[in-house]
Structure formats: structure tokens, C-alpha cells
Amino acid sequence: MFACYIGAYALVGPDSLDIFLFYDGGMERVLFVVASVLLGVYLNDLYSELRVISRLRLVQQYCLVLGMAFLAQSLASYVSKDMVLGRWHMMVGSGLALAILPAWRFAYDLLFIRSHNRQRILFLGANNLVKAIVKTIHEKPQFGMSCVGYLSDVQAEEEFTRQVPYLGQVCDLLPIYEEHKPSMIVVGLPEQRDRMPLQELLDLRVAGVPVEDSSYLYETMLWRVSLEALRPSQLLFSNSIGPNARNLAIQRLYSTVISLIGLLIALPVMAIVWVLVRVTSPGKALYSQRRVGINGKEFFVYKFRSMYIDAEARTGAVWAQKNDPRVTPLGYWLRKLRLDELPQFFNVIRGDMAIVGPRPERPEFVKVLSEKIPFYNQRHAILPGITGWAQINHKYGDTVEDTITKLEYDLYYLKHLSLSLDMYIIFHTAKVMLLSKGSQ
Template sequence: MSYIRLNKHYIHLPYVFLGAVEFLLLLGAAWAARIWYLQLNSLAPLWTESWAPEFLFAVVLSFCTLSMGIYPALVREGYSSMVLRTLVSFFLLASLALFALAVFTPEGFLPQGVVFWGVIFSTALVLLTRAVFLKLVDTKELKRRVIIYGAGSRAQQLLDNLAPEKDVIGVQVIGCIPGEQETPVVDQALIMPVPKDWLGFVKAHRISEIVVSPDERRQREGGGFPLNELIDCKLAGVSSSDALAFCERELCKVDISLLKPSWMLFSDGFKYSKRRSIAKRLFDVGLASIFFLMLWPFMLLTAAAILLESGRPVLYFQERVGLNGRTFRIYKFRSMCQNAEKEGKAVWAQKNDSRVTRVGAFIRNTRLDELPQLYNVLKGDMSFVGPRPERPEFVRDLAEQIPFYEMRHKVKPGLMGWAQLKYSYGASVDDARNKLQYDLYYTKNHSFLMDMLIMIQTVEIVLLGKGVH
């Protein structure tokens, strides 16, 4: 098994291993920076000091690493992209965070010299470590070799999800074995004959997992389905999984083309916890209050810029669909020209939308236009993390065209969400369908850990201006 599950969210073990090793390296870099700083200033090392400064240093740099999506980019985009993200993460985000923390910690707890040399040493160490890691995870021997039982449309859909351009790490599909009376539609090069000896077959091809995805349901309930053979493989250490569960684990989304209503009802997700609901509400109120205190100068400057460029109103509101389908009024800073929807009809926002003003383009790129929604969080209409709320007009149309669309309203909408991290800006029915798959994953598996992960990784979205139309 190359993954673990924390609070119902799957995390691949290579990430866990690399993160643990880097955390220890960051501790060592901070310690070395302190010794180097003391020697440069002719100060005697204080060996009785606690490791609290080093630990804080390592925690901040680890969070900044997660916020810039460095681990996925390392495998998906290559070494050069990872280097650029690392420099932004350490020299910009981490340095600013550590210098800010120095203001609130005792004098001498985090000297600027220690921070400076710590960042230098950390950058050198982690770049070297990630270069070694990239060499390892890029070898086929470390990838899980998967065989698909099925070669029809369901198998093709799974292959489309696992295409090389998708965000999949550590999986190599060896081939597809057609089910009995199944017409193959996958690439002929992937089709493999039905094994006479399944156990010998998986051992010979070093198969790690069998994904069961035939088109004909009866194949999975009896008849020609190789139940005994798959049980033998399972007892020998080769696991079997359903295509939907495999897709959820590897892609962190729920494929609605494979989804059955009974699966949602009997799965281990889609659960309500009163304790978690209360804790999340307290967290939302506390964090929204802190952001209001920190960001009110930027809100005033944004309002003044809009007023000077295009006049009133500075704010605008729309009706959106929230928890359990209830509508509420959402607030934003106005980023479009006045009367952008002259006929009063809801219109999808498009890339390079001509209705967006110059100030509007800036506040959209920096997400300043979203700040008034802190009021919606304090009021209780929204949370910090959850599916982005849509307009009622769009919801009615999308619910008619996309199965299970209204399931996204079983949790409170949020300022940021899993779909925003995993998919670009939605401006069509197809985009809404793809985003729904990530919203369903969040609805099924949401937890405090996942909320924190989403908030940390949203930093990358804001800094790189992703998903802005």
C-alpha cells in the first residue's frame, strides 16, 4: 500500500516520507544557522537552549512548502518548476512569516541573522533532497502496477481519468482484461487475454492492484466473474478495488459517471458530526474576526479605488444557494462595470471578460473582491472552506443536466474549496460537471484536517492568480 488515510483523506506515502525527512532537515538547518550566526557574532553557543525556535522555523517552512503545492509539482511539473516554487515559498512566504513572528516572540528568540542563514541552508538541503526524491519516484519500479478487469466504456472512462496529463502519481496501468461477453472499446494495445491462472498472472507481471470495472453489472454479481480467483489474489497480497473507490483514492474526486445512489448511502462518508459542526463554526468566527482586524485597511483602499474609477456602488450582492438549498445574499466588491447584466439575466463569467474594469481585474487576481464575504462567514451563511455557492438560476439548470448536482448543498458553502484547488474556473456545464466531482469528494470526506490543507494550498492559487476570469 503506497498511501495512508487520515480523517478520510488519502495521502500518498512518498509525500509523507519526503515531508518527514525534510522536516528533520529543516530542524538541522535552523540549528546550523544558529551556530553559524553565533560564531559570526563571536557569541558562545548556548547549549542549554530549547529547540523551540528551530521547531517553529521548521513548522513555518513546512507549511509554506504545502501552500505552494511543491510536492505535487515536483513529480508533475519537474525539477525547474519545483525550484521556482521553493524560492517563492522560502524566500518570500517563509521569510515574511518568520520576521512577522519575531515581532510577537521574545527578543532574541528568532534573530534576523538566524532566519536569513536558516533559509539559505534550508534551500540548499531541500533542493538536494528533492533531486534525489525525483530520481526515485520517476522510476517504474516504485510505481504501483495496476491491471483493470474490464475493457468497455467504464474502463475507458477510468483510463481517461488516469491519463498522463492528470494529477496522478505512482500508478502505472499495465493493461485491461475484458469481462465475459464484453465488447472492448479501450486501445487494443492495452487488451490482455483472460488469465487461466490469475495468481500466476499477477505474480509474473508484478501486479499491485486489480481494479474491477466491467460494463456489465452481472459480471460483478456472478456468471463469468472470477470471484474465487480475485479472492486468491487478495489473500496473496494483491488487493482488488472498485473503479469508483480507486478513482476517489488516486484523483481525490468522485467520478459521477461511475456513481450509484446506493454507494453514497452505504459508503463510509457523508456523515454529520455535531461536535465537528460546532468546532468548525467557532473556527470560522474566530478566523473571520482576525482577518477583519488585519485586512480592513486593504478593504478601505479597494473601496476607494472602485469609487474613483467607476463610482458607486462599491459593493454588489447576488443571491446564492447555500446549505440544504436555502438561498442567501452574498457580498463582493464590484469588479465589473455598472449594469453588467443589463437584462437581469445571469451570465457565466468568461475568460478576459470585457465587463471587468481595470481595478476589477486587479482585485480579482488578488482575491480582494472576495473580502466582503467575511461578513457572510460571520453571519453563518458560509464557512471558510466548502463548495463555492452558485446562483439559483445556474443551480436549476445544472441540476437538470448533471446527476447528483444538488448533493453539493449538503454542506455549507465556503470562501475556498477543494474544487477550486483541483479545477480551473468554471464557466460552462462541462466545467460544473467536473467541479462537482471534487465537491462531492469534499462533501463525503470533509474534516478539519482537510479544511486546513485546503486553506494552506489556497495560498498558491492566490499568489499565482490561478482560476481567475
């Protein structure tokens, strides 16, 4: 991108390139354009979705990205003319970028993602975790994995067999391995159905063949802890599950600092929202709602009111839903932009919440969900958060199935809680808020 815009000036610039770059602030101007293009690439998910599914769609995405760069130039011109590039300079540089960047993506997809250093995986069994792994391998070739086939005493359904060849029974492990020489063996045998060939697997492992459990690969690729494979003994004897006291103390510190800074910045916005809520519907602008926090302790979470007063007088506690009739017209936008949650900075300062953590749930729902979903109460081992790992990775859901998926993300966060992961979540939350993903 630097080459595109610097090269454009060499083609259409009125002065020499040296003068532009080193004496006329050209390097800073180009840096601003490149930064705006990088931001557009990030907001359009071009860093997370590396596979080129449609060339036309990719070109359209880059048109949108460069359109955002032009918008950034227009906005910057109101601040300082010294921050923007010349009209023809910007147009020629963006034209070069529109030709070169998609071409680079095509080449990267063809030469690297689809062909370079692929791990060939042989699956031993075909449980639900294996099926989820296979689906992810096909959807995200950037993992560099391919499926050799699977072994099972009972052949899986036809749809799965079309994706992964059925190679034989479990007892055929050694001859199948010698025939196909896979890079890795992933074990996903249903406990009551197939016989685990322990001696054969041990011989291959000692010989240097990687052998992994399907739950490990599931966690690595999907960033979730599988509830289906999770056993109480894993939680009891594992050193990696559970909060680390040092990490929790650090989290508490930076959560308080971020909340204080956030309050100072957000106070004018909060004042405007307070006035708008009071003007557009009867009732208080702020309301508190009982939620379940760390170790099951209940607390009151603060939010701007987005529903009509006494919205649950008839229905009782119910999940939010799409096109919820209880939500006011202003409340719809407050939820979409996440502005209704700004008062939760006070909850963080009080110590009821952290910036990042599992979202706190209402006691009525916790009681029901803890009875239906195993390990649900383990998410209360740490402070709940304003945002979280489940919020940036999964859509808003109002079903038990969605709750199970979000719990898998919460358990992953509980296992890997760290400053770097929290900063990653905070960074991505900004995109979720800006694009209104998952809000309801």
C-alpha cells in the same frame, strides 16, 4: 537546511559556533531563514509535485525559493537587526542549500519515488475511471504504483494500450494473475460490455489478493467522487455520504470565530476598497446577489462591486469569463486578489455560509445545471463556503465539464467533511489567493 546555515557560520562566522547559537540569538535567526525557505518551497508546489521532471527547472525553482528567503531577510531588517543573518553568512548558507537541496531531491526521486515499494496493478476492464487512474499513476510516481496491464473482452484505443499493455480477455484472469503476480486487481468493467468473473475474483480475494473497485481508487488518488460510477443506491445506503451533525456544529462554531477575527483584521482593507470602488466607477461599492444555499434556500451574498453598474442588463445572468468586458479595471485586481469577497464574512456570521464549503451558485445556473448534471443538488446538503475543496484543486471554469469536475470535488468534501480537512483547505486557500490561482 539547518545544517547549511549553521555550517555556513562555522565557515565564515567571526565568533565560535557555540557563542553564535546559544548567546547571540543564532538559533532563532537560522530558524527564521529556514521557515522562509520552507514557505518558498511550499508556494512553489515542491511538496505537492515531488517528481523531478527537469533538473534545470528544479534548480531554477530553488533559486526562486532562496531569493524569497533573501527578500524575507531584507524585510525583517526593517523590523529588527537581531532577526537577520550576516551578509556572508546568508550568502554561503544559501549557496550550500542551492547545492544540497536539489541534490537531495534528485536522490529522493531516483531511490525512493521511482523504485521503492511499488504496487503492481492489474486492471480488469478499461473504463474512463481506469484511464484517469492510469494517467495519475504516470503523472505522480510518488503513489508508488505501476501498471502490469489490463484485461478486457474489447481492446481499448491504441493510446491507452501504449501506456498499459493489453494482456488478454477477462476469462484469462487466473492464468494472467499466476503469470504476473500483481499486487492489486482493480475492477473497471463497463456494465454492459464485459462479463464480471465473480468466482475468480472471489477466489483471489479469499487468497489474500487485494481487489478494489475503480471508483474507490479514483477517489483515493484524485480526491474526487466519480459521478460516472455514482449510483443512487450508494447515496441511499452509505453511511459516509452526507453531513454529520456533530461536524456541522463544530464547523458552524469555528466559521463564526474565524469570521469575527477576519472582520477585525480586514476592516481597514475593506474601508480602502470601499473608497476605491466608489471613486473609480459610478454606483454603490457593495452589492448583493441572490445565491442558493443549504437545502436549496436562497439568500443574498455580499461582495464589493467589481463590474460596471447594470453589467447584466442586456445579457442577463452569465458566467464570468476570461477578460470579462463587464469587469472594471479596479474590479480585475479585486477579483485577482479575492478582495471582492471580504464582505462574505458577514454572510458567515448571519449563518448563510461557512468558511469552507461548496461555492454558492446563482438560482438561474442551479436550475440549468441540476437538469443537466445528476446529483448536482446534493451539494446543497451543507452550507456553502467562501472557499472550498473544488476552489483549491480545480481552476476557474465556465463550462458544464468544469462544473462536473467541481461537483466531484464537492461530493468528496461532503463525504469527508471534518475540522482537519477544513483547516487544510483554509491553509491552501492562502496560497491560492497569494498566487492568484483560479480567480476570474
